[in-house]
Amino acid sequence: MKIRTIGIIxxxxxGTMYATYFTDKLPKGDVRVxxxxxxxxxxxxxGIYSNGKRYDFNYVLxxxxxxxxxxxLFCVKFNQLEQAIEDAKHxxxxxxxxxxxxxxxxxxxxxxKTFGMEKMLYCVAQGMDAVKIGNKAIYQNMGMLSFGEKDNSSWSDKVTAVAQFFDLMNFPYEVPLNMEHRMWGKFMLNTGVNQTVAVFSTNYGAIQVEGxxxxxxxxxxxxxxTLSQKIGINLGQDDLEYWLHVLETLNPLGMPSMRQDMVAKRRTEVGLFSGTTIALGKRYQVPTPVNEWLYQKVQEMETDF
Incomplete structure (x- = not known):
């Protein structure tokens, strides 16, 4: 198994950040958008611009x-996922x-469910500060992709092939031992960062300092x-400190995706964050008052869209 071609939807x-990176590294025809x-x-x-440079990608219907x-590589918003799956079938x-x-x-x-779990690797995009307004994407830190099977104590052929491809491309990545734990850690970060920055109408800088x-x-x-400990994922203080450190590396003027959606007057992914947290909290009898407040505030702000 060797990876030579990559598709991005x-x-x-x-998506713009990754498409530009691989387009700069590979023959244009090997990167399909x-x-x-x-x-x-x-x-x-x-045109699509990335850090000021125009890109004309290899577009595929x-x-x-x-x-x-x-x-x-799927890079759409959650509410676009169903259509993206259909569009990617060929x-x-x-x-x-x-x-x-x-x-x-x-x-x-x-x-x-559509393509078969045998084709999937679990993945988390972390540490990036990319912002896209209109047709222009800007970033200082592209972060990395953490990926793998749920348990990576022994790498599967798929994990090895992707890692070898990323090594060849000099693309930043990590293969965590416990991918499920890492995914919940990123979910924890998103639940805090995305919603807070959106509700306070600010940027990363406001949550990098006390206040x-x-x-x-x-x-x-x-x-x-608390919820993860009830479920058996068992996040803890070390995970909180790890993700707060990741947050410190981001451009203070950058904004997470939910805040970008607010600026563009688009419906957000609040259901993925506080919506999921509240629902699981009810199922496992874990109080979630802060997430309930954030959910309500986002809903109120979206009434203006």
Whole structure:
């Protein structure tokens, strides 16, 4: 198993960042950006810019019949996932490996229902500060992809193949021993950071220093820690400190995806964060007052959209 071609679906901040990175490293035809005809016309008309450089990607229509890609990376928002799965069908073959850079803890299973869990590796995109406004993406830190099977004490052939490809591309990655634990850690971070920055209409800088936004963020994260201990994932103080350290590396002027959605007057992924936390809290009898407050505030702010 050797990876030579990569497909990317979704040209938000992350998708643009990854598409530009691999386009700079590989022959243009080996990097496919899957998009509908209307989106392609828009992209080709205005161009897509990444850190000030214009990119004209190798766009591929969903209905295009060609050899499936070796690696497929989903970079859409959760509410776009169902359509993205449909659009990606012709790019998935018997030997395609799939990574999902979506927020939350459920996209792998959703994608796997269509393509088969044997093609999936669990994935977390972390440490990036990419922001995309209109057709322009800007970032200082591209972070890394943490990926693997749930248990990586012994690497599978898929994990090895992706790691070898990323090594060849000099692409930043990590293969954690316990991928499920890492995914819940990122979920904890997103639940705190995305919602707090959105509700306080601010940026990363406001939660990197002491004050009310940081206090709210940490309180929301601690509710996820308590919940994880009930479920058996067992996040703890070390995980909180790990993710707070990741947060310190981000551009203070950057914004997480939920805040970017608010600025653009788009519906957010609040259901993935406090929505999931509240529902699981009820199931496992864990109080989630901070997440309930954040959920209510986001809902109120979205009424103006």
């Amino acid at each position: 979704g040209l938000g901040a992350l 899957i998009a509908t005809q209307s989106r392609i016309r828009k992209y080709e008309g205005t 969903p209905e295009s019949q060609q050899q499936p890609v070796d690696l497929l 790019q998935v073959g018997e030997h395609t490996t799939i990574l999902s850079a979506l927020n939350g803890i459920s996209s792998e299973e959703i994608i796997g 009310e936004p940081r206090n709210v963020m940490i309180a929301a994260m601690k509710e996820v820690i």
